[in-house]
Amino acid sequence: MSDVTRPHRTAAVIPAAGRGVRLGPGAPKALRALGGTPMLIHAVRAMASSRAVSLVVVVAPPAEAAEVRLLLGEHALPERTELLVVPGGETRQDSVRAGLDALPPDVTSVLIHDAARPLVPVDTVDSVIEAVRDGAPAVVPALPLADTVKEVEPGKPGEPEPVLGTPERARLRAVQTPQGFDLATLRQAHAAIAVAGEGATDDAGMVERLGVTVVVIPGHEEAFKVTRPLDLVLAEAVLARRRATDGY
Ligand SMILES: Nc1ccn([C@@H]2O[C@H](COP(=O)(O)OP(=O)(O)OP(=O)(O)O)[C@@H](O)[C@H]2O)c(=O)n1
Ligand SMILES: C[C@](O)(CO)[C@H](O)COP(=O)(O)O
Numbered sequence: 001m002s003d004v005t006r007p008h009r010t011a012a013v014i015p016a017a018g019r020g021v022r023l024g025p026g027a028p029k030a031l032r033a034l035g036g037t038p039m040l041i042h043a044v045r046a047m048a049s050s051r052a053v054s055l056v057v058v059v060a061p062p063a064e065a066a067e068v069r070l071l072l073g074e075h076a077l078p079e080r081t082e083l084l085v086v087p088g089g090e091t092r093q094d095s096v097r098a099g100l101d102a103l104p105p106d107v108t109s110v111l112i113h114d115a116a117r118p119l120v121p122v123d124t125v126d127s128v129i130e131a132v133r134d135g136a137p138a139v140v141p142a143l144p145l146a147d148t149v150k151e152v153e154p155g156k157p158g159e160p161e162p163v164l165g166t167p168e169r170a171r172l173r174a175v176q177t178p179q180g181f182d183l184a185t186l187r188q189a190h191a192a193i194a195v196a197g198e199g200a201t202d203d204a205g206m207v208e209r210l211g212v213t214v215v216v217i218p219g220h221e222e223a224f225k226v227t228r229p230l231d232l233v234l235a236e237a238v239l240a241r242r243r244a245t246d247g248y
Pocket of ligand 1: 089
C-alpha cells in the first residue's frame with residue numbers, strides 16, 4: 001500500500017523487448033518506423049510528455065540494447081526526463097520485472113506501458129497517474145467492447161470450435177496501457193507470480209491475484225496496440241491526422 005508520508009515520484013517502464021511476430025518479418029516491433037520514427041520513440045515521448053513522469057526505463061530487445069541507447073540520444077525528449085535502458089527477457093512479464101529491478105529507491109509509483117501502444121494521449125497517462133496518486137494501488141485504462149464475445153473450447157487452427165457461453169458484454173472491458181501502480185504492490189505481485197510459476201498477459205492481472213482491488217478508468221481509442229499489419233496502417237493514419245491538425 002502507498003505510504004502517504006513519502007513524496008511522490010512516478011517512473012514509467014516501457015517493455016519493448018518483444019519480436020512482433022504477429023506484425024510479420026522485420027526488426028523487433030518497437031524499432032519499426034511509424035511516420036518515419038521508431039515506434040519506441042513515440043511511446044517514450046508519450047510517457048515523457050506527462051510532467052509527472054521524471055524517469056523512463058526502456059526494456060530493450062537484448063541484442064538491440066546498444067542501438068536503443070543510440071536512438072534515444074538522437075531524438076528530442078524533455079530535459080526533465082531521466083532515461084535508462086535495460087535488456088529484456090523471454091516473456092513480457094520477465095521484461096517488466098527487469099524494468100522494475102532498475103528503478104531507484106525514491107520511486108513510489110510506476111506506469112507500465114507497452115512500446116506497442118505508441119499513440120496513447122497524454123491525458124490518458126495523466127488520468128492514470130492521478131488515480132494512483134489519489135490512493136488506488138492499481139489503475140487500468142480500458143474501453144467497452146464493440147463486438148460480442150464468445151467463450152469457446154479451443155480447437156485446432158481452422159477447425160470449428162464449440163461455443164461454451166456468451167459473457168454479458170456490458171460487464172467486459174478491453175484493457176490498455178499505461179497501467180499504473182503503487183510500486184510496492186506491483187513488486188509484490190511480480191514476486192508472487194514468479195514463485196508460483198504462473199503467466200499473466202498484463203500486470204494488473206497479477207495484482208488481482210494478490211487480492212488487491214484494481215480499478216478501471218476510461219481508456220482511449222488511440223491507445224490501441226500495434227499487433228498486426230492492419231494496426232500499423234491505422235497508426236499511420238492517426239499520426240498523419242495529428243501532424244496535420246496539431247503539428248504533433
Ligand atoms: N519478451 C517480451 C515480449 C513482449 N514485450 C513487450 O510487451 C509489449 C506487448 O507485447 P506485444 O505487443 O504482444 O508484442 P510482441 O510480444 O512483440 O508481439 P508478438 O506476440 O506478435 O511477437 C510490447 O511492447 C513488447 O515489446 C517485452 O518487452 N518482452
Ligand atoms: C498488457 C496488454 O497490452 C493489455 O492489453 C496486453 O495484454 C499485452 O499484450 P500481449 O500480446 O498479451 O503481450
